[in-house]
Amino acid sequence: MTQVPDQPTQKRQRGRPSRISREAIARAALEIGVDQATIPAIATHLKVDHSSLYHHVAGRNDVISIAAELAINELDWRAPAATDWRSELIILTDAIWTLYERHPGLAESIHQASVTPSSGIRSFAESVEKLQQKGFSLDEAVLAVDILVDMVGECFLGWWSTTKPEADGRTRKERIIAIWEDEATKLPDKAEQINAMVDIMKVGARKWWERKRDLVLAGIAVTHAQKAGGSDKAQI
16 A cells, blocks of 8 residues: 555656756756756756756756857857858857857856856867868967957957846946936037947947957958968958
């Protein structure tokens, strides 16, 4: 008689391994949002007791690490083989921007070095190798990829931080724009320059990032053309 109540429990226990795994935990973290992915929140999302997660992960940092690995592994960032180097770097940085946009908190974790995903290191190496195949020296390729990967993260984080609401209900971006507009009225001789920045803030993060990216790409093209004897001047 005492065995009858235990049978459903045994069935539930047998079913749990398919529901809880490192990959399932990582996916749950990405679905919740990396910035909200605490152990209790993931347990609630998976409908399990939070203590059971510790059979698979060591803690929140481990969760963020495997979530980052999964997100990067599934990122569609590779360009077709015939793509020129400039488009190659645009496709890469567009994919990184999309990654950060899709998974709130991931950019912050990576750029604060809270996590260092192996998949990110492999992707970096592969991107460098592709530039080498297109005529870049190793040093040139590493510098080009590193500059743009750092820049896209910093630009994203800078703008993302301005979307947070403040005590008065406005976003930080709205407050900053108001401050700049006020300064423009106080400094009429500098109003043109100040309002130019206001216009940039109003247009939005992605457009401003693309303009920064294109300026850097133009600089890379000049440097590469000089080192390659001018063969890439047409790409400037």
